[in-house]
Amino acid sequence: MKIPTQMKAFRFNRYGDPAENQRIPVPEIGADEVLVYIHNAGLNPVDYKVQAGKMKMIFPFHLPLTMGNEFAGEVAQVGSNVQDFQVGDQVYGRPDNQHTGTLADYIALDQNEIARFPAELDFQSASGVPLTGLTSYQALVELGHIQPGQKVFIQAGAGGIGTMAIQIAKALGAYVTTTASPQQTALVRSLGADQVLNYHETYFADVLFHYDMVFDTLGGQYLKDSFKILKPGGHLVTINGLPTYEFGQQHHLGMAKSLLFAVASAPLQRLAKKYHVHYDFLIMHPSGAQLQILSQMIANEKLLPIIDQIYDFGEAQAAYDYLESGHAHGKVIVNVNH
């Protein structure tokens, strides 16, 4: 594969600026990295949150920044230490926070952040797996340690995260309750949800109790009320909450930020104490090894990405506008080179 020197990239120059199609150099790879020619990129709310500057307290980004945090593509070049991948391999991945930018022709990333995707998927559907699949896996398995028969409540079952999390929780043998609009009940049931609450009519905390785990995706009052439905010893994992002191320390964000997080998350820690439950704030991390597990689940027909809309590269902003409406059902995908 002949690699050009310049490529297209959908990027923004300053926080709050609109993103636009720019020409930038194709990245060079290090010894442990691969260069991937991107076919498709999946979009996620974190993309527009980063663009708006909402994540800079947690992760300092280097601007200008190319949008996009997950992809499916073909390996175009491998570094001298890379043994497990070859040029032409069809892979998917989620790059680490300092190397975002999947709405571009090429991305350079560490070999440990990618995996081959199974033959059951094409590039479009594969590109919607890494970020939401890994987040759900890390919430339910790495932190939640879900066991067969346990009761799990997953907020917003029809969203990018919800559609993945329901399937993974079911594959683990859990009893799954979720929330959705009536129009999406059939979708979340088809993914395996045992109980579906119409969130326009029923408030989850009024009717659910004695759960082993809550996977909160909404934050705010939904997060606070999630403590009430857990049994003592239960586990609340949020991906839309406030970082904790431990989070700041684990991510080497410094003592000042860690203490700030401690103060901000103190009311949630108090709720955890009051209800005798465990509380975790998760920011997902890249992992090729966990992607391989997801690939196996897909090959075993336990997991299938749900695609809502597919846009061409020139329509990337329209794709983000649709996602930002907050009513996507499954994933929004962009054809980068398709």
Ligand SMILES: NC(=O)c1ccc[n+]([C@@H]2O[C@H](COP(=O)([O-])OP(=O)(O)OC[C@H]3O[C@@H](n4cnc5c(N)ncnc54)[C@H](OP(=O)(O)O)[C@@H]3O)[C@@H](O)[C@H]2O)c1
């Ligand atoms: N910390 C992390 O590592 C991490 C990782 C991934 C995602 N996240 C965050 O997790 C959140 C969810 O991500 P996502 O990709 O799932 O977003 P998404 O796909 O945009 O979610 C949209 C879905 O949410 C549903 N929804 C909205 N309000 C709801 C409510 N009150 N009750 C039930 N369902 C509701 C919508 O259903 P209707 O159309 O029927 O209203 C729609 O299906 C985002 O804030 C994202 O930034 C964090």
